[in-house]
Amino acid sequence: MDFEFTQVWHPLVLSLKTLGFVGVLLVVLGIPLAYLLSKEELKYKWFIETLVTLPLIFPPIAIGFLLLLLLGKYGWVGSYLNQIGIRFIFDFKGLVLAGFVAALPLMVKPLQSAIELFPKAIKEAAYMSGKSPLYTLCFIVLPSIRKSLVAALLIALARALGEVGITLMLGGNIVGKTDTISLAIYNAVFDGDYPLALSLCSILIVVSLAVFAALHFLERRDQVL
């Protein structure tokens, strides 16, 4: 093999680091968003729902371009953020944002329906025990649907790991800086370096198998409990 170890190692670490941040964002923002959308009487529900689901339907490369317009140095939002020193374009933050936007619908939609399907009477029983809706969500609803929660999170993270279109637009595919593992495969194939592409692919296969194993393990453990 005639490629350097860092050519594999660097994209892998970058991808894992991105996934770590995306995972935290999915938990911190995705769960409250799913809860919010599960409320029937929410105002502008259709609008928020469309916004969250958009990356699932709209081509990633187009989403990336729109985000680039929005967050670029002279973009509508980007110009303000740039003034206070926050930059998304060609930066690690851009990779996290790209992964997060792509993964969000896969996290929010299944979780939203799991929360919606959770029996109303059980929530009401908790309210009548003196517990607030937030307390009920944290200690009754989410623990009861933990299997759906973890499955949604794993699938969303798998989507973020494979993200190319938005990442390409926001991150710029700068080798050694913003080339995540999926982009590194593209670059290696583009350069005709098939052995490198194959090595990177094998890593993705191992990671995917680990996700499957984790899902399977969770299911088994749930049956034992």
Place this chain on the structure above:
Amino acid sequence: MIEISIEKELLGSLGKMDLCVDLQIEKQSFVALSGQSGSGKTTLLRILAGLEKAKGRISVDQEVWLDQNVYRVPQKRGIGFVFQDYALFPNMSVLENLLFVKKDKVLAEQLLEMTELGELAHRKPATLSGGQKQRVSLCRAMMNRPKLLLMDEPLSALDPSMRTKLQHEILSLHKAFETTTIMVSHDPSEMYKLSSRVVVLSQGKIVQDGDAKSVLLRTQGSQKFSFEGELLDIVKVDVIYVAIVAIGQQIVEVVLDEGEAQNLRAGDTVNIGTKAFAPILHKK
């Protein structure tokens, strides 16, 4: 004393109707709430629990739960509620279900002991039978020593023997804690055994209100006994007619003459009674 005077527009089985209830309930009494489906029983319970809003006034021991300016949230009403389908917290063991309401281990163990659930304290709800689940639900409802215990057809999903067992447990809990209780039920024997007062709702209005015996006994005048049943069929046999009537889980035949048969149709609700003979009671 619980004073209820509420109004709410509902979509009942026959289109729009007004739930309009005025009730005073003595402290520590056990009231059975009966009536056809869609008559507003469950809605009344939910309004009392604060799960649904309504116009009017509800006050419990001088505390106002609802009036023009006040709406007390369910969390602040101190209510115990037993649902027909148990509504146990699936992620918690039996004991944790009880302790979730109030961290009072002594009371929890006392309740579990009274309902013979001590052995099951660490089991998850999914591993329990229907009767066991409903006992847990009952214990859970008693955990915050409620001012008012509301039960929405708590025993209707259970088989007859389990029902009888739970009726005894409900009665012993009621005696021990003296909680004012309102229970929705369709079962006359259950209402008779448990309640001191029966209120019947129809189309959102109270149509009968009195002690269990006066409301539930169906005999009129000198009738020895009387049962309500559904007429299933009328068969002509030679010159007489035989009506086939379902009473509860049983089917009986009654002989009719032509005049009687002409006024009846299959599907009618009928009363079967007799005046002449004393009924005979056999132990089975």
